[in-house]
Amino acid sequence: MIRFVYFDLDDTLIDHRRAEKAALADCHNHFAKHLNGYALPHIQETYHVHNVPLWRDYGAGLISKEVLQRRRFEHLLHALDVASLAPDELGSHYLRRYRHHWNWIDGAQQAFLDIAARYPVGILTNGFKEEQHAKLERFPTLRERSAAVVISEEVGVMKPDLALFAHAAEKVNVAPENILYIGDSLHSDVEGGRNAGWQVAWFRGDDGLRKDVRVFGDWGEFSIVAG
Ligand SMILES: [Mg+2]
Incomplete structure (x- = not known):
């Protein structure tokens, strides 16, 4: 029996990856004369190589948000051997362009509204509170329809930490087994949700990896099976 549906935000409802990619492309254009002729795919790849471990350190509480936000561009510029551009200038431009490119994942808005018409819904997300x-x-629509919005930075722990899922369940006063979580990340959403005793639907997941969750690839094909 499902009594509450929590949604992940980035890359489940809102297309974070596309916005990030487009923002880096805008930075590549805007700061072209500083970037030593490197092509955009190399810059995107280098950004990811440095961003992923920084997020891991941030999630483990080893570095602050401010350090993460600065270092991802410091490391990028260092790797590209660029000394003529300040990391903060690049970082500010990136964030402005990132916000500009936010959009729904295809079909997500309609699916969110359809589900919100049948169940109480909420948002459970990692990420910086200002951005979220x-x-x-x-x-x-997201805030208007949501009975609960849980942002990891405001609670002090990130997915997949069980404490965050417990906090989210308590906030809506629903037993873990009666909550469905819909998210795209194997580690944060699927493992986190299942370990917390929630039901999980894995957006763009791999059904060869988990047999205990529903996997779907497209919002158009998703519906909640009553039970
Ligand atoms: Mg996500």
């Missing part, structure tokens, strides 16, 4: 609140302002 700004997304909810940009797409007001």
Whole structure:
């Protein structure tokens, strides 16, 4: 029996990856004369190589948000051997362009509304609180329809930490087994949700990897099976 549906935000409802890619492309254009002729795919790849371990350190509480936000561009520029551009200048431009490119994942808005018409719903997301609140302002439907919004930075722990899932369940006063979580990340959403005793639907997942969750590839094909 499902009594509450929590949604992950980035790359489940809002297309974070596409926005990040487009923002890096804008930075590549805007700062072209500083970037030593490196092609955009190399810059995107290098950014990822440095961003992923920084997020891991941030998730483990080893570095602050401010350090993460600065270092990802410091490391990128260092790897590209660029000394003529300040990391903060690149970082500010990136964030402005990132916000500009936010959009729904195809079909996600309609699916969210359909599900919200049948169940109480909420948002459970990792990420920086300023960015996540700004997304909810940009797409007001999300906040209007959500009975609960849980942002990891405001609680002090990140997915897949069980404490965050426990906090989210308590907030809506629903037993873990009666909550469905819909998310795209194997580690944060699927493992986190299942370990917390929630039901999980894995967006763009791999059904060869988990037999205990529903996997779907497209919002158009998704529906909640009553039970
Ligand atoms: Mg996600």
